[in-house]
Amino acid sequence: MVHQIIATGRSRTGIPTGRLAVWWVIGSEILIFGGLIATYLLNRFNHGPSWSVEAANTNTFIGACNTFWLLTSSLFVVYAHAASERRDAAKTRMWIWLTILLGGFFMGFKTYEYATEIHHGFTLFTSNFWSFYYTATGLHGFHVLCGMVILAIIAEGDIKKGRNWHRVENIGLYWHFVDIVWIFLFPLMYIAK
Amino acid sequence: MAEVAPAEVGHGDAHDDHHEESFWSKYVFSTDHKIIGFQYMFTGMAMALIGGYFAYVFRMQLAFPGSSIPFWGTLSPAAYNSLVTNHGTIMIFWVAMPVLIAAMGNFCIPLMIGCDDMVFPRINRLSYQIFLLSAIILIVSFFVPGGGFGGAWTSYPPLSAKAEYNSTPFGAPLWLIAVTLEIVAFLLGGINFITTTMNARAKGMKIYDIPMLVWMIVIASILFMCSVGPLVAGAVMLLFDQTLGTSFFDAAAGGDPVLWQHLFWFFGHPEVYVVLLPAMGIVAEVVCVFARKKLFAYKLILFSSIGLGILSFFVWAHHQFISGVDPRATYLFTTTTLLISIPVAIMLFAFIATLYGGSIRFSTAMLFALAFIAEFLLGGVTGIWLGSSGVDIYLHDTYFVLAHFHYTFVPIAIIAVFAAVYHWFPKMFGRMMNETWGKIHFWGTVISFNGIFIPLFILGSAGQHRRIYNFQNFPDLAGQNMQDMRVFATMCLVLMLAFQVIFIVNFIVSLKRGEKAGRNPWNATTLEWITESPPPHGNFGLTMPEVYRGPYEYSVEGREKDYWPQNEKPEPEKI
Numbered sequence: 001m002v003h004q005i006i007a008t009g010r011s012r013t014g015i016p017t018g019r020l021a022v023w024w025v026i027g028s029e030i031l032i033f034g035g036l037i038a039t040y041l042l043n044r045f046n047h048g049p050s051w052s053v054e055a056a057n058t059n060t061f062i063g064a065c066n067t068f069w070l071l072t073s074s075l076f077v078v079y080a081h082a083a084s085e086r087r088d089a090a091k092t093r094m095w096i097w098l099t100i101l102l103g104g105f106f107m108g109f110k111t112y113e114y115a116t117e118i119h120h121g122f123t124l125f126t127s128n129f130w131s132f133y134y135t136a137t138g139l140h141g142f143h144v145l146c147g148m149v150i151l152a153i154i155a156e157g158d159i160k161k162g163r164n165w166h167r168v169e170n171i172g173l174y175w176h177f178v179d180i181v182w183i184f185l186f187p188l189m190y191i192a193k
Numbered sequence: 194m195a196e197v198a199p200a201e202v203g204h205g206d207a208h209d210d211h212h213e214e215s216f217w218s219k220y221v222f223s224t225d226h227k228i229i230g231f232q233y234m235f236t237g238m239a240m241a242l243i244g245g246y247f248a249y250v251f252r253m254q255l256a257f258p259g260s261s262i263p264f265w266g267t268l269s270p271a272a273y274n275s276l277v278t279n280h281g282t283i284m285i286f287w288v289a290m291p292v293l294i295a296a297m298g299n300f301c302i303p304l305m306i307g308c309d310d311m312v313f314p315r316i317n318r319l320s321y322q323i324f325l326l327s328a329i330i331l332i333v334s335f336f337v338p339g340g341g342f343g344g345a346w347t348s349y350p351p352l353s354a355k356a357e358y359n360s361t362p363f364g365a366p367l368w369l370i371a372v373t374l375e376i377v378a379f380l381l382g383g384i385n386f387i388t389t390t391m392n393a394r395a396k397g398m399k400i401y402d403i404p405m406l407v408w409m410i411v412i413a414s415i416l417f418m419c420s421v422g423p424l425v426a427g428a429v430m431l432l433f434d435q436t437l438g439t440s441f442f443d444a445a446a447g448g449d450p451v452l453w454q455h456l457f458w459f460f461g462h463p464e465v466y467v468v469l470l471p472a473m474g475i476v477a478e479v480v481c482v483f484a485r486k487k488l489f490a491y492k493l494i495l496f497s498s499i500g501l502g503i504l505s506f507f508v509w510a511h512h513q514f515i516s517g518v519d520p521r522a523t524y525l526f527t528t529t530t531l532l533i534s535i536p537v538a539i540m541l542f543a544f545i546a547t548l549y550g551g552s553i554r555f556s557t558a559m560l561f562a563l564a565f566i567a568e569f570l571l572g573g574v575t576g577i578w579l580g581s582s583g584v585d586i587y588l589h590d591t592y593f594v595l596a597h598f599h600y601t602f603v604p605i606a607i608i609a610v611f612a613a614v615y616h617w618f619p620k621m622f623g624r625m626m627n628e629t630w631g632k633i634h635f636w637g638t639v640i641s642f643n644g645i646f647i648p649l650f651i652l653g654s655a656g657q658h659r660r661i662y663n664f665q666n667f668p669d670l671a672g673q674n675m676q677d678m679r680v681f682a683t684m685c686l687v688l689m690l691a692f693q694v695i696f697i698v699n700f701i702v703s704l705k706r707g708e709k710a711g712r713n714p715w716n717a718t719t720l721e722w723i724t725e726s727p728p729p730h731g732n733f734g735l736t737m738p739e740v741y742r743g744p745y746e747y748s749v750e751g752r753e754k755d756y757w758p759q760n761e762k763p764e765p766e767k768i
Contacts, residue, residue: 006737007308007393017312017392024384024418031422035459039426039452047447124439128447131439135429 022170026177029143033181036139040132040188047128054129056193057122062113063190066106067182070144073102074179077151077172084168089159092168096155099175103148110141133189140185143178147171224314225730229321230300231621236328237292243332244283245690247276256676256683258663270662271360274343277660279335281346282368285464286375287328289606293471294379294417295324297613298386298410300621304721305404307395307738307760309731311385320381327374334367342368345660347457350442350450354434366435373428376421383414395720395760398740401495402759404719405488405744408495409474413467416502420463427456454516458509465601466505470498472569472609473540476562479612480544481745482717483559484551485755488745490543497536504533514582515589523582530580537573541566552748556715557631561612564639565604572600575650590660593653596646603642611638611696618700619714623726624707630699637692644685648678716756719744723760 008017015023044051080095114134117123124134150171158164220228246264251273253262261267268276299317303310311317335341342364344353353369356362390403390411430441431453440446442453473494481488488494510518510526518526544566553559575597578584588594611634618626657670664670664679713722720740724733738760746757 005310005312005314007303007310007389008312008314010308010312010393012394012398013391015392017388020392021313021384021388024387028380028384028418028422031419032425033422035423035456036426038423039430039456042452043449046449050447124433124437128440131430131433131441135433139429 016166018166018170019173022173026173029177029181033136033139033184036132036136037184037188040136043128043132050127051129052193054122054127055189057117057120058133058190059113059116060190062109063186066109067186069102069105069109070179070182073099073106074176076102077175081169081172084159084165087162087165089162092159093155096151096159096168100148100151100155103144103151106144107141107148110137136185137189140178140181143181147175147178151175222318224310224318226299226303226311226314226317227621227728229317230296230298232321233291233299233324234296236325237288237296240283240287240291240328244280244288245693247280247283249686249690251276251280252683252686254662255664256680258665271340271343273662274345274660275335275341275361275364278343278345278368279331279341282331282372284602284606285346285468286372287331289468289602290375290379291324292610293468293475293606294386294410294413295320295382297406297471297475298382298414300617301721302386302389302407302410303393304620304724304728304732305407305719305744306390306393306398307720307733307740308389308393309733309737312389312393313385316381317385320378320385323374323381324378327371327378330367330374331371334364334371337363337367339364347461348431348453349457350431350434350453351444353453354431354442356435366432369428369432369435373425373432376425376428379414379417380421383418386414387411394740395737396739398759401491402740402743404474405477405491405494406471406474409470409477409498412498412502413470416463416470416505417467420460420467420506423456424460427453451513451516451518454513455509458512459506461512462509463502463505465598466501468605469537469601470501472565472605473498475609475613475616476544476565477547478717478719479558479562479616480547481747482616482715483554483556483562484548485554485747486547486549486551486745487743487747488543489546489549490539491743491745494540494543497539501533501536504529504536508533508580511580511582511585514585520582527580527582531577534573534577534580541570541573556615557626557628557635558612558616560632560635561608561615564635565608565612568600568608568639568642569604572597572602572604575600588653590658591653592649592657592659595659596649596653599646599649603646607642608639611635614700616715617721618703619710620721620726620728622704622707623710624703625710625714626703626707627699630695634692634695634699637695638689641685641689641692645682645689648682652678716754718746718756718758720759723758 011017013020076095076099080092080099083091083095117130122130124131154164154167154171158167223229250262250265250268253265254268254273259267299311339356339361342348342353342359342361344359344361344365348369352358353365356365359365390407394403430439433439434441434443434448440448442448442450444450477488477494507529508526510522511530514523514526544562575593579588579594579597615626615631618624652675655670655675657664657675661667661670664675710726712724712726714726715722720738721728723738740759741761741763742757742759744759746759748755749757
């Protein structure tokens with residue numbers, strides 16, 4: 001039994017502690033992805049044509065589908081938040097599970113995409129473009145997967161039992177962030193050829 | 194200012210729901226911020242012993258090349274590289290970071306801002322557990338086939354990326370994994386420190402009422418968070434290069450080894466300030482208490498440290514003046530590097546100005562704080578030479594650089610930490626440390642420290658390069674006068690290590706037999722001194738403190754006592 005800590009309940013800034021911490025987590029994540037994307041860009045500028053040739057092999061259609069799934073899932077997580085503000089457990093859980101479903105679509109398409117790329121001989125080791133491609137999209141995919149797990153925990157562990165409603169908003173912030181990273185990765189990896 | 198229920202009563206009744214705590218739940222899996230602070234502190238001290246032992250072994254090799262070293266044996270070149278690398282790694286990532294940021298932050302922040310714990314106690318515990326795991330992985334890496342990583346703490350590829358170059362196929366990846374885990378631990382801890390300070394301050398504590406140490410740890414945590422992200426990405430890339438065979442940093446396959454240097458130093462230079470700022474905070478607290486003066490220019494110090502933090506992101510390439518960066522860029526980085534000495538100087542001058550007109554008491558903590566100012570000044574001034582690209586090209590990778598950054602890091606991670614330990618020991622353990630032995634320890638440490646590194650400045654300007662196993666193989670460096678200086682430096686190191694025995698004995702004996710400290714042995718004003726020593730679970734007993742004034746109200750005119758605690762209710766009719 002963890003007793004209630006006074007510190008956690010305080011809010012001198014007016015922002016609830018959990019949300020404040022999520023913002024700081026997102027801040028540190030921005031720098032991790034920012035560092036990765038910045039090094040990718042610098043490399044791409046330096047190597048120019050050879051990387052464009054490699055990038056022409058990525059599957060823009062699947063990338064576009066995945067953009068669609070993720071953006072729609074962001075809409076659903078907003079609906080989940082709105083339902084949680086109304087303390088409507090059934091609706092909140094429904095929207096969370098729909099969000100997870102679209103995350104699953106994303107991961108499924110991603111798996112198919114990786115499989116075909118590898119089948120065509122574009123592995124992590126083919127060239128530096130492909131190393132960046134797999135590292136960046138892989139790290140992003142890992143974040144999507146983590147988000148899905150946390151969403152499921154919140155839906156079944158908290159909302160079902162009618163507690164910790166604020167967590168829906170916090171995971172929503174994170175989920176939007178993961179989306180925004182994809183908004184950067186999609187043009188950089190799939191559109192720019 | 195939403196104050197969420199429950200009402201602000203402390204945990205005087207905490208024992209009711211916390212009966213029969215076993216040793217494990219009380220000291221190992223505790224979520225109490227004080228216990229976690231101790232865990233960080235003792236782990237850091239243990240790692241410092243390992244790092245110091247490594248320094249002893251490789252200094253003995255340099256002083257008496259090829260001879261059998263007591264407590265080690267004969268040192269092979271590969272083991273020499275591994276010791277040098279891991280000495281640097283341990284002292285920065287497993288000593289300076291845990292003790293200055295994590296131990297001080299965990300112990301002091303909730304006490305100084307007047308709350309009962311960190312806002313996320315379990316994340317705090319997780320942070321220590323990840324840190325401990327990283328330390329264990331690092332220690333394990335010394336014993337795997339091939340030995341510990343020997344590619345220097347900066348880990349430049351291609352040396353660090355390819356096992357055929359560094360001959361440590363297991364040591365190198367383990368080293369990298371350990372460093373990355375350590376970074377994760379401090380990201381978790383840092384978010385906790387920042388959020389706690391933003392949200393959980395005592396009622397009435399406005400932003401300029403926050404003690405300087407808390408500010409400094411928070412700013413350092415933000416700096417760490419902002420600088421380390423790209424290195425995490427870089428570490429993943431380097432790990433792939435090492436273990437999977439990608440070629441992010443392999444020039445032959447289209448990669449760029451200098452990229453790692455950029456990513457590393459974009460973190461590595463702000464990291465200097467990440468550990469410097471808490472040390473500055475410690476010195477600010479100690480100087481005010483023992484000079485009985487208000488901190489000179491509180492806001493100027495605060496804004497300087499924020500300016501220092503911003504500027505620290507624009508100086509990294511001064512580590513790479515000979516790595517093939519554009520010569521035009523070196524002008525820019527020279528300029529920013531020289532600029533960054535201004536905020537540091539402002540802080541040091543503010544501490545000196547605080548001393549002016551004070552009634553100074555030379556306690557051991559105060560001596561260490563003053564020594565920090567003096568010794569760090571030497572490190573800072575030599576930094577100006579090295580920051581100028583023209584001079585740096587000649588001094589790069591010599592012992593001059595080595596002596597320079599030891600003149601910054603030893604004051605930060607050793608001297609300021611000792612100031613903190615002597616200052617907060619009564620609060621931590623409820624007993625006083627022995628001042629006489631403390632002073633002997635102080636003089637022994639500081640004099641022998643200078644004895645180590647002043648000869649190394651001279652050797653460095655004479656052209657002695659770093660990371661060389663045996664200088665006798667180089668006719669220019671094998672002269673008797675140079676060798677004499679190496680022997681002298683090594684003897685001073687042995688002396689310095691020997692004096693730490695006094696500290697350890699004093700620490701342990703004071704734990705058991707020290708004089709009872711009482712609540713406020715130094716007559717200090719900040720909130721941690723109003724509670725019992727050591728503070729109980731929940732820190733402040735039944736009612737949480739409220740704050741009415743700034744943290745450094747010493748020698749206020751017209752008051753009977755020369756200190757005015759932050760929580761004391763004002764009495765308008767008397768003023």
